Amino acid sequence: MAREAGLxxxxxxxxxxxxxxxxxSYGLSNSYTAGRDDVGSLVFAWERHMPLWPWTIIPYWSIDLLYGLSFLLPLSRREMDRHALALxxxxxxxxSCFLLWPLRFTFERPELAGLFGWLFDVLMGFDKPxxxxxxxxxxxxxxxxxMFxxxxxxxxxxxxxxxxMALIGVSVLTTWQHHFID
Known part of the structure; x- marks a missing residue:
């Protein structure tokens, strides 16, 4: 199938x-929820055994680039619009779930140095628990x-x-499990 013009x-x-x-929307929902006193947490026993692999912050962050690049792939307006509407x-x-049923991360992340530590610090500047x-x-x-x-x-x-993509999925477990403390 040929690519439609103007995509x-x-x-x-x-x-x-x-x-x-x-x-x-993400930033405002985090800011709003930070002021609430009814925020719970849900922690499964197996989560306490997840390792922190600092290098997985690289695949974790890479989804931002892939998000943007994914808009270069559709071959039709219909495919483009369906992709955008799915996102x-x-x-x-x-x-909406973050606002209606807020849950807080409760794990502590040890101090990290170097590039990985800096990437975690940048993430924590925007991404709240x-x-x-x-x-x-x-x-x-x-x-x-x-899409890819x-x-x-x-x-x-x-x-x-x-x-x-599988590595990005794993990175959610190996970067987030240690971010926040009770």
Whole structure:
């Protein structure tokens, strides 16, 4: 199938709409919830045994780049719009859950130095502990992963895409488990 004309412009439009909306809604929901006194936590026993792998902050952060690049892949307006609306829906559902049923992360992350420590510090400057469930990162990952999988045909590239996306999924467990303290 040939690519429809004007899709790059349409993708940029969607990205310019969804990017700021993401940061605004996510940031405001965290700020609002920080002032609440009815925020609980939910911790499973197995979570206490998850390791902190500082290097997984790299795949964790890479979803931001892949989010933007995913708008270069659709071949039709319909595919582009469905992709954008899926990302928007995941965001609206997750942020609504963060506001309606806030859950706080409760694990402590040890001090980290170097590049990984700096990346964690930058993340913590924006990402607050009031977004435990559902995992917006995983929801966005599934949508982005599906887009890349549809448009990656060569076997080696396909394996690399699947491997990296799986690593992003693992990074949610190995970066977040140690961020916050009771």
């Amino acid at each position: 790059i412009r349409r993708g940029v439009f969607w990205l310019l709409l969804l990017g700021p909306l993401f940061f605004l 928007l829906s995941a965001q609206l559902i997750s942020v 009031y977004n435990q469930a559902p995992s917006l990162h995983i929801a966005l990952l599934v949508i982005i992963w599906a 999988a549809r448009h990656t045909q060569r076997p080696l590239w396909r394996w690399l895409v699947h491997g990296w």
